[in-house]
Amino acid sequence: MDFAGTEVQQAIASAARKFAAERAEPAAARADREARFPEELVRELGQLGLLAVNGPAVHGGSEAGAVAYALAVMEIARADCSLAVTMAVTNMVGETIARFGTPEQKARCIPRLASGEWLAGAFGLSEPQAGSDPNSMSTRADLRGDRWVLNGSKQWITSGDRAGVIIVWARTDIGAGNRGITAFLVEGGTPGLSVGRHEEKMGLRSSSTVSLSFEDCEVPATAVLGDLGHGLRVALAALDGGRIGIASQATGTIQAALQASARYARDRQAFGRPIADFQAISFALADMRTAHDAARLLTLRAAALKEAGRPFGQEAAMAKLFASEAAQVAVSKAVQIHGGYGYTAEFPVERLFRDARVQTIYEGTSEIQRLVIARNLLSRD
């Protein structure tokens, strides 16, 4: 047992913390207000090795492991949740290609994702009518000669308009149900791929979320990621890891809410004393800290299991469920502690409040996490 980080983990976390404090945090409020994708910062993340934290070194990744990755996302999320989700999705796409890709696919995609040459990777699973239940997807891919032709649309695609590569799931065998779904690597700019509406989101506003449509979008046979008909396996494996990313983001959010609240509570006076002197306020801070530490430990446990090559789906679901739900409570308390100021753009907590809300929804809603956990625990004797 060892709750301390290794030197590599500490180095990654401290690089991320420095970048977050010096570069990301000062820009976060404005990027949110203008809903502007921070290209410059994303490229800097690439230079720091934070776009492929757990990616193979031979392809330009940092190969620092899943724990270091979780720590890095926590640090970035403390400063800017939007940037953290952009970073997390790119990492997830790179890891998925590293795990399921052919040598050619890896050599082409991972270095470009890791360096920031491609601003992002994207993950095209959700559809307008298929969110938590991917089996109901209707996007299809038909083989014509030696090329696959994609038709359909995808919804809520983070960085879909910026991505150098998008993992797209489509039905390749209509009669085969969930055994007929295949994952494809579709590069940005492929003819037939078009970017639809940019979602006007309440939070995560400087991350980009778009719909994508595929109209006779042709990709070569070599674009298949993993085995034909095994796309769902690729998706579920990616989402297990993705949940660690979102759990880390939520943990960073709680930490940001706590720090902002502690600072405000020390400064703000009421009845002749700093409001931190009142138990109504200080106990809320204590609860935030406790929830933060529990979320962090659950998240790092899942990451450590993943790093050790052991099963971690159940633990990742617990971390995602706990951290995202705890974040809702923490950001709401943070607004409360700030009083009227918490409701204005003058302080960062209103942004945290909006940003946190999606954490119980994306990459598996809380309800899906509970299903995963319950299924696991009830299948034990």
Add this chain to the structure above:
Amino acid sequence: MDIQLNDEQTSVRSLCRQFADAELRPNARKWDVDHQFPTEAVKKLGEMGLLGVAIPAELGGAGMDNVSYALAMEEISRGCAGTGVIMSVNNSLYCDPVYKFGTDEQKKEFLAPFARGERLGAFALTEPTSGSDAASMQTVAVKKGNEYVLNGAKNFITNGPQADVVIVFANTDRTKGNKGVSAFLVPGSVKGFTRSKADDKVGIRASGSCTLFFEDVVLPERFRLGGEGEGFRVAMQTLDGGRIGIAAQALGIAQAAYEEAVAYAKERKAFGHPITQFQAIQFMLADMATEIDAARLLVWRAAWMKDNGMRHSAESAMAKLYASEMCERVTSKAIQVHGGYGYVKEYDVERHWRDSRITEIYEGTSEIQRLVIAASVLKG
């Protein structure tokens, strides 16, 4: 980051689980109903080294680490929470401070037999009108030559009815506030030391607590634990460790309730299906399992920090706060899963729910834990 148990920790855990399944679980309901101290089981705990888990072997203990202690506390409490607190008090609140603050002479007389489980210890800080605010205590020890004369009363003292020696905190200089408190080792046999009948408690009824009275009790100087005026420090450091024990106790109670809820849900049918088929039940179980894991990680972290000589006041407080409040939620949900059967003594979950309630109160209420944690947040 590595949360795997080593071989010793794994074997302690499984040994304690076997013992709890064989000796505690089958009897816990009877001990609870009869308010009966589990004399035989406590004797066996001693033989297994579980009454001085983290005390070095040469001083009568099992010489294991605090993570092992937390594991043992969880498993024993999973079997019987009352037995768990008997063990916790002897380990955390008695042996630990004697080991840390005692002289070599004191350790010989007051530690080894207790760590071996031949004798039982207790810790007396709380008074009828002084609980969380320990510095307001009324008990006094007045120095006369080489002796102290102790007067006052302590209540809610776990193991009080059985204890062979009690660590008693008293004011030795009222003008100095916290710095005027000293700790004393008070044998049960000394003249002027009497005990009330045992308290009638909501839960943890296998353990006994009572009020202790001290009337002109004369104590030689060698019975003082730590320096004069050092008592408050002794108490606070002891409670940091004690909180890990109670957090682990809460974890064990919750784990028992959770396991019973899963077993019941698999058996029970409604609307033609086992109730595990309904999301309302599944999701409750998922939340219970998640919260138990969160608490366990907080407990293990605090114990690991203690093992590594790190300051762990805030971390122990977080473990105790979260685990105890989690325990009340989880045991309550376990009753809900059982429906009407959860409300009767035919099943154990009603006992778990009653047992859980004290974990939010003793060894520092939830409110005291939040004070400790908030101080750490606002300082950092």
